[in-house]
Amino acid sequence: MKSFRIAFLVAVCLLTAVAHHSLALAEEALCTCRYCESASARLGFGVDLGDDGPHYAPVRKVDVQHIKLDITPNFQERTVGGTTTIRFVPLRKAIDVLKLDAVDLTITSVEGSTPVSEFDNTSKDLTIAFAEPIPVGQESWVTIKHHCQPQGGFYFRTAEMGYPEQDTHCWTQGESHYARQWFPCFDYPNEKSTTEVICHVPSDMTVISNGRNLGESIDPRTNMKSVHWLQDKPHVNYLICVVAGYFDKLEDAAGKIPLGYYSQPTLSEHAANSFQDTASIMNFYQKEIGVAYPWHKYDQVTIRDFMAGGMENTTITTLTHNTIFTPATENIRTSRGLDAHELAHQWFGDYVTCEDWSHLWLNEGFATYYTHLYEGEKFGRDAMLYGLYRDATNRVLRNGANDKRPIVWKKYRNAGEQFDYRAYPKGSWVLHMLRSQLGEEMFREAIQSYLKEHALTTVTTPELQAAFEEASGRTFDRFFDQWVYHARHPDLKIRYRFDPKLSLAQITLEQTHKVDDDVMLFNFPAKFAFLCDGEVVLHTEDVTEAKHEFYVALPAKPEMVQFDPEYTLLAKVDFDKPEEMWINQLENAERATGRILALEALAKKKSNKAIDAIQKSLETDPFYGVRVEAAEALGKINSDESRAALRKTATPNDARVRLALVKATVGDYQPEEVSTLLQGAQAEKNPAIVAAWIEGLAKYSDEPVSQYLRASLEQESFRNEIAEAAVEAMRKSGSSQYVPDLAEQVARHADNYTTRGLASLLKTLASLSDEKQEKLQSLGQIAPHLNDPREDVQKGAIEALGKLGLEEARPILQAYADASHNDQLSKAAESALATLTKDSTPQPTELIELRKQMQDLEKSNDSLKKKLDELEKKLEATEEKKD
Template sequence: MKSIFRVLIVAAAILAAPMVQSIALAEEAFCTCRYCESAAARAAFGVDLGNDGPHYAPIREVDIQHIKLDITPDFKKRTVGGTTTIRFVPLRKPLESLKLDAVELTINKVEGSSPVADFESTNSDLTIAFEKPIPVGQEAWVSIEHHCEPKGGFYFRTAELGYPEEDTHCWTQGESHYARQWFPCFDYPNEKSTTEVICHVPLEMTVVSNGRLLGESVNPDTKLKSVHWLQDKPHVNYLICVVAGYFDKLEDKAGDIALGYYSQPTLSKYAANSFQDTASIMKFYQEEIGVPYPWHKYDQATIRDFLAGGMENTTITTLTHNTIFSSETENIRSSRGLDAHELAHQWFGDYVTCEDWSHLWLNEGFATYYTHLYEGSKFGRDATLYGLYKDAKNRVLSSGARDHRPIVWKRYSNAGDQFDFRAYPKGSWVLHMLRSQLGDDMFRQAIQAYLARHGLTTVTTPELQAAIEETSGRTFDRFFDQWVYHGRHPDVKIRYRFDPKLSLAKITLEQTHKVEDDVMMFHFPATFAFLCDGEVVLHTEDITGPKSEFYVSLPSKPTMVQFDPEYTLLATVDFDKPEELWVAELENSKRAIGRIFAIEALAKKKTNKGIEAIAKALESDPFYGVRIEAAQALGKIGNDDARQALQQVPAQEDARVRLEVVKSLVRGYQPEMVHQLIAGAQKEKNPAIESAWIAGMAKYSDPAVGQYLRAALKKESFRNEIAESAVEAMIASGSPEYVADITAELKSNSENYTNRGVVKLLSGLALLSDDEEQSRKTMDVVTPFVNDPRTDIQKAAIIALGQLGVKEAKPILQSFAETSNDEELSKAAEGAITALDKDRNLKPAEIVELRKQLKELEKSSESLEEKVKDLQKQLEATGS
């Protein structure tokens, strides 16, 4: 019963105090490249290749030398047509027919330098038969006239689709196999060629593509502008890019390299924020990599509702429009990481490209790692290690413990399966461990040799290993076998004892993970640091088996004992040592990573001494990451001493730290804090931090909270961040009193919300509408949105109709389930019908009475927690 669900949601919100953080806040670090843990999201970047065994790069029958695209996008019909000319040379044997990837393309005409006997087009490919076989080594060409209404690969953003008219544009996305959806091609990364694009658009529009601009002209008959681009160095097919439409442009230079930044007119006044680091990143990469930027220019273009964070097309990176941010959020919002990641790809992924998707880490691992290196160049070594720490903690160690697939994995069913933690953060960690073992200089020499030998070609992992081994003069077979060709990471358990008579430290180190066919026993160097009389003693032991015991002679009893002080090993570590040694590490560790590990350990102990040490670190540690982790630790501890420490912390200049302090302060259920929440939000000028205060209000039914949330709906902020946070808090409260407010926003103010915000409004109405009368009224508000031009909003409206439980919505839902051409919408409608068909009218008198009691309870804070607990017991007694 819907009403029961709402009762339980409200009770849970009050008792468990869930923190429903603003989605905008959750996007402090924008999605990097195409990485995502979601299987559905990963699938969006790869065609289904089946489950029938390992996948290898396809055999090339020809060497494609040049691709010329002459295209005309139709922004009204959302179609694209044109002519693709492919110049090629047959390999190994005379070519009787040429097979190209071509998904749902209408092929109008095919011509060639060698007479074409016939051609056949299916939903997936185009086969061109020649009258006579083309001899091996003889250059030839085919010219294909085609047209399509693309389902993917080529995307339009127009007013008819719900976007601002002045932002009208189109863009392409090739990786992994989507170029084939708008032009015929050999669509796999083991082929490189030069490319050429001629695009015809209305006069006021801009066209950006790969390489260098050859010129522009106007056709007096069509009144269209023709823009001609040439990429004269070979690159793979998926990196071909066209961006066309209304853009504002900013310009810069990095040495002799021209930098262009294109953004939508409605966002362009904020665009400089997002591109402020590009020149600096370019300079650092050229120095660090030791290979000059290999292309003619570097452009970046934001595009509306991109599929992920960004795409490193050769010389023209496309970026989500969400990377643009307002300076009001200080350093909480940043495009620096996304900018650095995509620019690193111009070397790793574009100049040297993985030959097949099993070796994707050669693209993504490098881009991820060099992003961390740039962060370190800008903010110090601790910044690099902190980025690696967050990757390990939040992505690799948790995912890798349950997912034992190796980095190089050929048994994927979908190329998108490879775009996960293994290619990105784990690949980055592999490079970090290599650099740690080789040393900075030798690592740089190896990477320079790798790029020099394989520039403008495709590679697999053995090519990287060979460059490292030739440079260093040592074998890395075991390293690559355990980290790249096998899965997981080591679980390390460490025990330390000190013998004062002999002045010996005894270390016992065990690998406790399960060794299986796909997980090896790891071999690695283990370094320990001992602080004795103010001097650090280092000892490194080669770990080769499941258990190692060794002794270290020391001049005196150490006051600090650290494992892996420079953070060079990807592992889950359980280090059992006395609290005073953790406190000493928090106070004395040279690297911030040691101080962070100390905070983790002390937070688990929850002693007064540990809380005091963490609070001191929050107040005065020189590295912002340590202060962030300290604030989070105190919030998780959550007792009176921890809360008091958070209350008393001096004002933090770094907005990222202030944000974490607020998020930790608003954890839990503390009725006495209501007015502090409101006061904190009222005086806050940073919208991201104000949103954190607002998120904390969701647990309280105080009238002052409702008044603040309603006022926040009318408060202006970039991308309506504050209003959307208020909506999320209203939804999290579970209270139907906000239905009228959300309804008013949908009816009269939805144009000021992002797509995500409108989705929140729709789903919130469905959740909060309590009784049958209210649900019917809400249905009238929601129904118009099922025809919204934006698919995500259509889907949200369809789902909301199912959740409302109003039977009259069924014919509407059936129409989508039966006739929608969009599979996603039809599936959503089918699910909504299933939800609707459930009996939602069972309302025993006991439950009705409980609802009345809960409504009264929401109006009073007296004995709130005890009363809700009693209501829960009554609900359980009814069997509901």
């Protein structure tokens, strides 16, 4: 064993020496050879060796019945400590070892109902050995004392971190596997238990958690408040949540269900805007789903600089503080969609939970679809279908065209890869197609049965399929196979001809996508609507082949032929029809989606007749979404006639349409219209629309525009929206004339900017700085923000240093690249160094690549050395034990 250790050390040293020697030779000679590139290929530098699955839910050796957390967050040191008690029962066979997930936790003691003989914690887990095996079915417990300064899972927002002191708070985020970073647990969604939280905070703070508040008390000696929460129905580990700090609260109710809305004191005056729909959403879901809200209460809490939009923790949803808005933006800003999505999760994701991440769509697809259903409940069916249209067009059809991954996919490298368009909008569309085929009542029956049968458990997709089959009495094997277990969507080419002698419509429908092992030939009902002398004739064909041709007898030649009139099929459709038919569809289609599809086709025609029809729709269509799409269609045409049509359109009352009209108006370069555009911008009061004007004016260098952008930097608006839009416009302009103005903002007004806005300000200042002296001055202003306690600002400062292109920034960036305490900042620094190297004095590609390889090798050697040291210690301990 000792000889192996010596040989191993020699190998490491030789590998390092060879690499350093190669770099020395490279700097002298690699200008004229390709050795570096070929060596990189042979040695495998930079190859991602991560686990690519397939991934399955881990086998449960015990049934976790209850988790009790007794914790104390320290806001000054940003640490959390306490005890975790886990009550469990062994399954199938006796256990003498219990292994828990525990990342970078310091474990100070472990006790159990069965004596603990030993425990060991690494940077990833905690292993507990019992003095004797615990038999199957015997209820047992362990109590673990621990503390940590968490790098994830548990977060603080304090004055020392750059936040208002009166907004001080902390919170937890468990999904997907982050709870293990602040307490030991079985951190996977196929385990459910009841939970309990006791949290100790200063007496003037508020604590919110899952379930029921059992009470609170204040210790007069320490002036610390203890708040006790109990979640008495089982839920998965990632849904455990604790939020503590200073909050203002609004209260409401949906029937007997108490609703609480918590927000930071500096934002609370506007909080009511964000939560105005919650009670209505709750009432609708209970009626639509057919299962009563399954928990005791429902709270929503805003979080400063939350990493996502929201998180559906059981009975307590955490939300980004950006969900709060003011009435100044009229109907452009709304929290309704986020509110509806997270509330739907209380049934789909919390009450019934996906067993592993390959079935994530059972959580996210449902939450996305029921958000659309609520939109339809509140504003009509067109509103629901418009949401589905935007999801299909902007996300599924675009992202899924070249993606061979199905919805249920087990070969992910990490759980985060599953949180994409497949789980959210495509999963939603699968449910919409099922509802369209079954009908609303049968769909509700299936969903109600699914939830009741699997209440408070975890599920996989076959359980949902079984519910639909039981309710309908038909098989859905093919449907789930093509839409859920295989990738993509159909591409359809549709052609129409009319035989006037026989009064027959001839339809040819062809599936043109490539069919292979990953993508099936689709089987679906194809629906057509024919408008003949004011009468609508409906016809449905079951498509089962690659090419399907059929005839439909009609009373007269149709003025309109529409495919999928109710918008029930997820597909990319190429339907070549005469312009007149598209205009008739724009004027006569019952559903807004049919009219929107007509707008898409007419925008490609670009004729004066098409432009007139689109402009008429922009002014007169009864549904706002059609008017929005009409404005966008005119903007895409980009002709003198389309611009004239935009200019003659009356200013819409609906702010959403007005915003679309502004974006279309300023989209093209129109130097002769600068004065008119500037007048429009200065007349607008809605800050969201002002921001759109500002963005569009970025392409003009006229002095009045420059003055307007400078003045916009000083204009007050909620969350600094207008000033931050001006910064973005200055960046897009590419003009160094704004450097003094940006420098002034950094020096005197940095506190006015949001976290993201300040990062953007720093990067814009860097990218516009021109001469060497100006760059050095900007370096002096950017560098201090490397010490900002907010990670996103630090990353912005690091990226800005890369954009400066100064060699003086290299040592600073290298220090961050070499640091191991924060992977995100280290990666940002490496990327900035690459940018800096690319922009500096040209060097041979081979030399740059070899330097990168050396950096990777040095990191690998550090890791190797740590593993070797650990191995040596274990060997020495083993040898001492033998002696």
